[in-house]
Amino acid sequence: MSLSFILFFTFAGIAVLGAVLVIVAREPIHSALSLILVMVALAVLYLLLGAEFIAAVQIIVYAGAIMVLFVFVIMLLNAGVEERTDWSKLAKYAGLPLGGFLLLELAYWLARPAIGSGVAHAATRAEAASSTRALSEMLFRDYLFPFEATSILILIAILGALVLAKGDE
């Protein structure tokens, strides 16, 4: 059992545990904190896969910015315990079996050797340093137009959020 296996199973377990806690928690704030746990665990897994730039972005943007926004809105709206309503029969009797079936099916197809036969190679130190550089070169050369398009998307999102949150005069 090498170190990478131990790390993988530890943080995979933490991620799955956090995802389950998101579902079973009754208070939205507990769900949000569990989701942050999932995101941090995933960032460690990205590091294990040799994608340290994505790991940093995951921590800064996802666990930092987006989840702070969620927690802020939860506190602003004073969201308490989730109301328990009688679920529609469809959700009750078809939702859980279908969800579990989808989960099993996805896991089965992804685990087939035809797709998942590759083995993750650990990035050596030199390779890891060049990975972020190669990523930035690709981002600003091959994907320059989509990159600029996302900046316009962000601008529109800011304006949209302002207009929506302003409410009626």
Added chain:
Amino acid sequence: MSAVPISYYLVLSAILFGLGVIAFVFKRNIITVFMAIELMLNAVNLAFVAFARAHNQLDGLVFVFFVIVVAAAEAAVGLAIVLAIAQNRQSLNIERVNLLKF
């Protein structure tokens, strides 16, 4: 050193996505439903990174970057919509948001 097969990451991604779907269907709070969407996006990102590593190509990482950017924009607009709905309906329960329900 690292010899964790790619399929392990993909199975984890599938499990997280399935849990996200279950959360999306079962949660009744509109903010928590929104969090389920973020959980699914995270699961997909993990699959992207795993495939990028398996094929030794960086395009997958660029895609993850764009997914994170779009998720940030989506969170900003979506939470503004949540605020508007909460002011309008005085409730965060999605059962109360049923104007379009047949």
